[in-house]
Amino acid sequence: MASTDAVVRSRRFVAGSAGGGLLLLLSGCAGGGPSTLDPAGFGARRVEGFWWLLFWISVVVFVEVMALLVWALVFRRRPDRRVNRSEPTRFVVVAGAGLPIVVLLTVYGIGLRDLAALSTPEVPPAVTVEVTGHKWWWEVRYAGVDGATANEIQIPVGEPVLVRLRTVDVLHSFWVPQLMPKTDLIAGKVRETWLHAERPGEYRGQCAEYCGLQHAHMAFLVVARPRAEFDAWLARLGAPARTPDSDAERRGQQAFLGSACVACHTVRGTAATGTVGPDLSTVGARWSLGAGAVSNDGGHLGGWIANSQTVKPGNAMPPQPVDAAALPDLIAYLQSLR
Numbered sequence: 604m605a606s607t608d609a610v611v612r613s614r615r616f617v618a619g620s621a622g623g624g625l626l627l628l629l630s631g632c633a634g635g636g637p638s639t640l641d642p643a644g645f646g647a648r649r650v651e652g653f654w655w656l657l658f659w660i661s662v663v664v665f666v667e668v669m670a671l672l673v674w675a676l677v678f679r680r681r682p683d684r685r686v687n688r689s690e691p692t693r694f695v696v697v698a699g700a701g702l703p704i705v706v707l708l709t710v711y712g713i714g715l716r717d718l719a720a721l722s723t724p725e726v727p728p729a730v731t732v733e734v735t736g737h738k739w740w741w742e743v744r745y746a747g748v749d750g751a752t753a754n755e756i757q758i759p760v761g762e763p764v765l766v767r768l769r770t771v772d773v774l775h776s777f778w779v780p781q782l783m784p785k786t787d788l789i790a791g792k793v794r795e796t797w798l799h800a801e802r803p804g805e806y807r808g809q810c811a812e813y814c815g816l817q818h819a820h821m822a823f824l825v826v827a828r829p830r831a832e833f834d835a836w837l838a839r840l841g842a843p844a845r846t847p848d849s850d851a852e853r854r855g856q857q858a859f860l861g862s863a864c865v866a867c868h869t870v871r872g873t874a875a876t877g878t879v880g881p882d883l884s885t886v887g888a889r890w891s892l893g894a895g896a897v898s899n900d901g902g903h904l905g906g907w908i909a910n911s912q913t914v915k916p917g918n919a920m921p922p923q924p925v926d927a928a929a930l931p932d933l934i935a936y937l938q939s940l941r
């Protein structure tokens with residue numbers, strides 16, 4: 604009786620484990636996040652092709668090994684069967700050494716071909732973006748344009764864009780799963796990669812190298828738009844920041860320029876010319892605050908100004924002694940910067 608119970612228990616355990624494993628696998632399918640298997644650009648398409656090649660090779664090898672295992676188990680049960688001694692040795696050399704060498708060399712060759720194709724676009728890039736990694740945000744500048752934004756890269760759709768990557772502190776890694784493979788940012792070096800989006804849209808990017816406490820909140824957005832819209836956006840980036848329209852915005856600007864904010868932040872066309880933190884000239888139009896930490900709305904902006912350490916602990920911005928009465932004006936002013 605006890606042994607029957609044990610069998611039932613072990614069967615339940617196997618069934619439960621298999622079910623749990625399957626659920627885990629399927630949960631990966633329902634993620635809906637950015638995936639290299641949903642490519643929208645040349646680089647990710649290459650990576651996707653290589654991924655499927657490795658997947659199918661793994662499937663074939665797995666099935667083969669399992670078949671051999673079953674065969675060996677069945678074979679072992681017939682010890683009386685006569686065996687030709689030289690045959691197993693030849694089999695081990697061919698299947699155990701020869702075949703893996705051929706498969707691995709083929710995959711290596713295809714990998715080198717893809718690396719070469721990924722390193723240089725087919726046509727010279729029309730736009731160059733200078734991206735600098737900071738703990739924990741991305742500074743984004745465009746060659747020939749005297750302005751900057753943060754955690755957001757706009758590109759013209761259908762055109763290759765050169766991205767030059769630097770870091771001012773630790774290792775980071777630039778990755779837009781739907782557009783391109785990871786490229787590491789290495790101190791003292793300028794790494795180059797390029798972006799290409801086949802269709803307009805927003806593509807989530809993420810730092811893919813663990814870089815400290817807020818590594819997870821080092822996200823960015825690549826926005827691909829038609830050329831005319833991109834040109835207009837770039838012209839806006841290079842122009843002075845919008846001047847205040849309302850009384851609240853004007854009071855907010857006075858509060859901003861009279862605060863310690865100006866030591867670290869730039870608002871183009873004003874006395875604020877700090878370069879430690881992100882350029883705020885178009886902060887009101889950005890998709891998030893704190894590189895994906897929270898959405899960019901009035902409530903979160905107020906919380907961020909008062910004490911960003913409660914929103915994104917460890918970031919470089921110290922808590923600000925802001926007069927509570929001035930906070931709504933400050934929010935109104937920063938939100939008007941678009």
Ligand code: CUA
Nearest residue numbers: 775810812814
């Ligand atoms: Cu930067 Cu992780």
